[in-house]
Amino acid sequence: MPKRKMNNKKIQSLSIQVLQLKDVSFIQHIDLTNNLKWPLCYYFKSITTPCFYSYVARIGDGYVGSIMFRISMSVMYIDRILVDQSYRRAGIGARLLEEGLGVAKKENAEKALLTASINNIIALNFYLKNGFKVDNIRSDYYSKNEDGVRMKRLL
Numbered sequence: 309m310p311k312r313k314m315n316n317k318k319i320q321s322l323s324i325q326v327l328q329l330k331d332v333s334f335i336q337h338i339d340l341t342n343n344l345k346w347p348l349c350y351y352f353k354s355i356t357t358p359c360f361y362s363y364v365a366r367i368g369d370g371y372v373g374s375i376m377f378r379i380s381m382s383v384m385y386i387d388r389i390l391v392d393q394s395y396r397r398a399g400i401g402a403r404l405l406e407e408g409l410g411v412a413k414k415e416n417a418e419k420a421l422l423t424a425s426i427n428n429i430i431a432l433n434f435y436l437k438n439g440f441k442v443d444n445i446r447s448d449y450y451s452k453n454e455d456g457v458r459m460k461r462l463l
């Protein structure tokens with residue numbers, strides 16, 4: 309179980325930065341160690357494609373998380389947000405999300421959408437806590453018997 313609250317000093321030195329090429333291997337490493345497998349090309353696409361946006365959370369020289377989203381037709385689609393296991397529950401996910409929502413608002417997005425597994429109670433709680441509401445349930449979205457929960461927040 310992750311620690312309930314992190315050392316405040318560490319969080320004070322948190323910075324959120326645009327994902328750059330030099331960051332990709334570090335972010336992919338964090339993803340893999342937290343059981344998230346994305347094709348390498350997606351990381352590069354998220355840097356090189358105009359409607360894709362990616363930000364990394366850093367503490368000092370280290371990487372602790374990232375967010376990736378797209379904006380299309382005034383809608384922000386959150387593809388993923390991940391915080392390294394040992395840094396969770398200290399507000400880093402909220403900081404990444406806040407950065408993304410701010411960028412999307414500046415780009416004139418009117419709402420944010422995402423889909424999370426109905427089994428991912430932590431993610432569902434996280435998004436509810438950050439102002440998202442359940443929009444609808446997508447049956448067998450991830451696999452047979454694993455529904456997706458579509459969540460929405462107006463910007």
Ligand SMILES: CC(C)(COP(=O)(O)OP(=O)(O)OC[C@H]1O[C@@H](n2cnc3c(N)ncnc32)[C@H](O)[C@@H]1OP(=O)(O)O)[C@@H](O)C(=O)NCCC(=O)NCCS
Nearest residue numbers: 388389390391396397398399400401402430431433434437
């Ligand atoms: C979802 C995730 C990004 C949250 O990151 P985080 O840095 O821990 O988030 P924050 O500290 O800003 O927010 C914590 C909130 O998330 C929810 N949460 C976090 N851990 C939880 C747990 N073990 N049980 C229930 N709710 C939990 C709660 O609402 C919590 O608020 P609280 O501490 O006041 O109860 C992180 O858990 C993660 O990387 N999960 C794996 C990847 C994933 O599922 N991403 C979401 C789908 S795209």
